[in-house]
Amino acid sequence: MVFNSLIFIFCFLPISVLLYRFLPSQFLKNIVLFVLSLLFYAWNEPYYVLLLLLSIAWNYISGLQLMQEEDERQRKINFWLSVAVNLLILGAFKYTNFLLGIVGLEGFDITLPVGLSFFTFSALSYLADVYKGTSPAQKNPLYLGLYIAFFGKITSGPIAFYHDMEHQFSYHPFQKEMFYSGILLFVKGLIKKALLADQFALVFSSLSQNTSMLGAWLYALSYMLEIYFDFSGYSDMAIGISRMFGFDLKPNFDHPYVAVSVQDFWRRWHISLSRWFRDYVYIPLGGNRHDYVRNILIVWFLTGLWHGANWTFILWGLYYGAFLLLEKFVLRPILEKLPRIVGHLYTLVVVLIGWVFFCSPSIMDAFGTIGRMFHFAELVNTEALFVLTGHLVLFIIGILLSGTLFDRIEERLMQVKGNRMVLAFTVLYLVFFGISIAFVVGSTYQSFLYFAF
Amino acid sequence: MKYGLWAAKGVVFLLLIILILNVFSGPKMSKEDFGVVLSKVQENLDLSALLQQDNQAIRKNLGLDPEAYERIAYFKIDDVMQANEYVLVQFKDPDQKNAFQQAIESRIAEQTNLYDGYAPDQVQLLKQAVVDIQANYALYVVDTNAKTMDEQFLESL
Numbered sequence: 001m002v003f004n005s006l007i008f009i010f011c012f013l014p015i016s017v018l019l020y021r022f023l024p025s026q027f028l029k030n031i032v033l034f035v036l037s038l039l040f041y042a043w044n045e046p047y048y049v050l051l052l053l054l055s056i057a058w059n060y061i062s063g064l065q066l067m068q069e070e071d072e073r074q075r076k077i078n079f080w081l082s083v084a085v086n087l088l089i090l091g092a093f094k095y096t097n098f099l100l101g102i103v104g105l106e107g108f109d110i111t112l113p114v115g116l117s118f119f120t121f122s123a124l125s126y127l128a129d130v131y132k133g134t135s136p137a138q139k140n141p142l143y144l145g146l147y148i149a150f151f152g153k154i155t156s157g158p159i160a161f162y163h164d165m166e167h168q169f170s171y172h173p174f175q176k177e178m179f180y181s182g183i184l185l186f187v188k189g190l191i192k193k194a195l196l197a198d199q200f201a202l203v204f205s206s207l208s209q210n211t212s213m214l215g216a217w218l219y220a221l222s223y224m225l226e227i228y229f230d231f232s233g234y235s236d237m238a239i240g241i242s243r244m245f246g247f248d249l250k251p252n253f254d255h256p257y258v259a260v261s262v263q264d265f266w267r268r269w270h271i272s273l274s275r276w277f278r279d280y281v282y283i284p285l286g287g288n289r290h291d292y293v294r295n296i297l298i299v300w301f302l303t304g305l306w307h308g309a310n311w312t313f314i315l316w317g318l319y320y321g322a323f324l325l326l327e328k329f330v331l332r333p334i335l336e337k338l339p340r341i342v343g344h345l346y347t348l349v350v351v352l353i354g355w356v357f358f359c360s361p362s363i364m365d366a367f368g369t370i371g372r373m374f375h376f377a378e379l380v381n382t383e384a385l386f387v388l389t390g391h392l393v394l395f396i397i398g399i400l401l402s403g404t405l406f407d408r409i410e411e412r413l414m415q416v417k418g419n420r421m422v423l424a425f426t427v428l429y430l431v432f433f434g435i436s437i438a439f440v441v442g443s444t445y446q447s448f449l450y451f452a453f
Numbered sequence: 454m455k456y457g458l459w460a461a462k463g464v465v466f467l468l469l470i471i472l473i474l475n476v477f478s479g480p481k482m483s484k485e486d487f488g489v490v491l492s493k494v495q496e497n498l499d500l501s502a503l504l505q506q507d508n509q510a511i512r513k514n515l516g517l518d519p520e521a522y523e524r525i526a527y528f529k530i531d532d533v534m535q536a537n538e539y540v541l542v543q544f545k546d547p548d549q550k551n552a553f554q555q556a557i558e559s560r561i562a563e564q565t566n567l568y569d570g571y572a573p574d575q576v577q578l579l580k581q582a583v584v585d586i587q588a589n590y591a592l593y594v595v596d597t598n599a600k601t602m603d604e605q606f607l608e609s610l
Binding site: 044045047050051054055057058061062064065068069085089092093096097106107108109110111112201202204205206208209359361 | 455458459461462465466468469472473476477479480481482483484508509512518519520523545546547548550551588589
C-alpha cells in the first residue's frame with residue numbers, strides 16, 4: 001500500500017486514526033498500530049511480513065543479550081554478530097544480483113522487500129544505541145516491533161533513531177494540535193507528490209530521448225525537481241502520519257536547493273540518512289580526528305551503495321565524497337569570500353549533475369546525458385522547445401516552491417493577519433487536496449521513487 | 454536465561470535462512486540482450502501492421518513509466534477498430550513484475566470494455582491475450598500470433 005493511493009487515504013488511514021483515537025488504553029492502541037503496520041506491509045507482498053517479524057525477533061533477542069552480557073569481549077562479539085545478520089538480510093536481497101552480475105553470472109528472481117534498507121537501518125540504530133549504552137535494551141517486544149515496523153515510516157523512512165523514539169512508545173496519546181499539524185503535513189506532502197512530482201515525472205519521461213543541449217538540461221532539471229518533491233512529499237506524509245498517532249519524527253528535508261555548498265546541501269537533504277551515517281559510521285571510524293579522507297570516502301561509498309545495487313549509485317556517492325573533500329581543502333575559503341549566490345549556483349550545478357548519475361540506468365548513459373548538456377552543436381530542437389514552452393509555468397512554480405519563498409510568505413501572513421489567515425490557508429489546502437485527489441484518480445499511478453531503495 | 458536467548462536466536466536465524474533460501478530457489482534471470490529477445494519474438498511472423506510506439510504512448514495506453522524499466526518496446530496497430538498490440542519489457546528489478554501485471558490487466562479490461570458490444574472478434578482476441586511474466590522479462594500480446602510469439606519468447610530467454 002502506498003500513501004498516495006485512494007485506499008490508504010480514504011480507508012486505511014481514517015480507520016487507523018479512529019481506532020487509535022477511541023481505543024481505551026495505550027496497550028491496545030499499540031497492539032492495533034502494530035497489527036495495522038503488518039497489514040500495511042503485507043498489502044502487496046505478504047510473504048515478506050515473515051522477514052519483518054523475524055528481523056524484529058532477531059534484534060529484540062540481540063538487544064536483551066547485549067543488556068545481560070557483562071563480559072566486554074563477548075558483548076562486542078554479540079553486537080557484531082547481530083549486526084552481521086542484519087547486513088546478511090540486506091545484502092542477500094539487495095546486492096546478490098549485483099555481485100553475481102559483476103562476475104558474469106545470472107541473477108536470481110528476487111523481489112526486494114519494500115523498505116528493507118530503511119527498517120534494517122532502524123534496527124541497526126537500535127543495536128548500536130544499546131551497545132553504546134545510549135539506550136537500554138527494549139524489554140517490550142511490541143515497542144521494538146512498532147519502532148521498526150510502524151506503517152508511517154517503514155517504506156521510505158525517515159530513519160528514526162532509536163534513542164529519539166524510545167520514550168515515545170509507552171506514551172503517545174492523541175493530541176489535538178499534533179493531530180491537526182499531522183493532517184496539514186500529510187496534505188502538503190500529497191500536494192507535492194500529486195501536483196508536482198508526478199508532473200515533473202511526465203516531463204522527465206518525455207525528454208529521455210532528446211538529443212539537444214536544452215533538452216538534456218531540462219531532462220536533468222525535471223528529475224531534480226521530481227525527486228525533491230517526490231521524496232520530501234513522501235517524508236512530509238510520513239512525518240504527518242506519525243504525528244497523527246502521537247509520534248514526533250524529526251524533519252527529513254530543509255529546502256536543500258537553497259544550499260550554498262555541497263556540505264550545506266547534505267545538511268538539508270535526507271537528513272535522517274546523513275545523520276545515521278555520521279553517528280554510526282563516520283564518527284566511529286574517527287570522524288575528522290584521523291584518516292579524514294578515508295572516512296569521508298568510506299561513508300560516501302556506503303551512502304551510494306545504500307541507494308542501490310548499481311555502479312551509478314556508487315559513483316554518485318563517491319562524487320559527493322570528492323566534492324566534500326574539495327570543499328574542505330580548496331573551495332571553502334574561496335566560497336566564503338564570494339557572494340552567496342556564487343556558492344548557491346555552484347551547489348545547484350553540482351547537485352544537478354549528481355542527479356544525472358542517480359537517474360541513469362548505467363554510467364555510460366549518465367556520461368551521455370552530461371555530454372549532451374555541454375553539446376553546443378545542437379543547442380535546441382523542436383521537441384525540447386515544445387516541452388519548455390508547454391511546462392514553463394510548472395518549472396517556475398517548482399523552482400519557487402523548492403525554495404523558502406512560500407514558507408516565508410505563509411509565515412509572514414500568519415504573523416501579520418493572525419487567525420484570519422488560518423482560515424484562508426485551510427481553504428487553500430482543502431482546495432489543493434481536492435485537486436490532488438483528482439490527479440490521483442485521473443492520472444497514471446506513480447509510485448514513490450525512494451521505494452526502490 | 455543466557456542460553457535460552459542463544460537458543461531463541463538460533464531458531465530465528467534458522468528460520469531466516471530457510472526464508473532466504475526459499476526466495477532464492479526461484480528461476481534465474483535471463484542475460485539475453487533485449488534486442489535479441491525482441492527479434493526472436495518477431496521471427497518469421499508478419500507483424501508489419503503493428504508499429505512501434507513512443508514513450509508517451511506507453512504512458513498513455515499502458516499506464517507504465519518507460520523510464521522505470523531497463524528496456525521496453527510497445528507495438529500497436531494503427532487502426533482504432535483493432536486491438537492488436539504487444540509489449541516486451543525487461544525489468545530493472547524483479548519486484549516490478551506485480552506493477553506490470555496490474556497495468557496490463559487494467560489495459561486488457563479497458564480494451565475489452567471499449568470493444569464490447571460492437572467488435573466481438575476483438576473482444577475474443579483480447580480474451581486470448583498472452584501475458585507471460587518471467588524472472589526479468591515479460592511479454593504481453595494481443596494478436597492471432599500470440600501463442601507463437603510466446604513460444605519464441607520463452608525459447609529466446
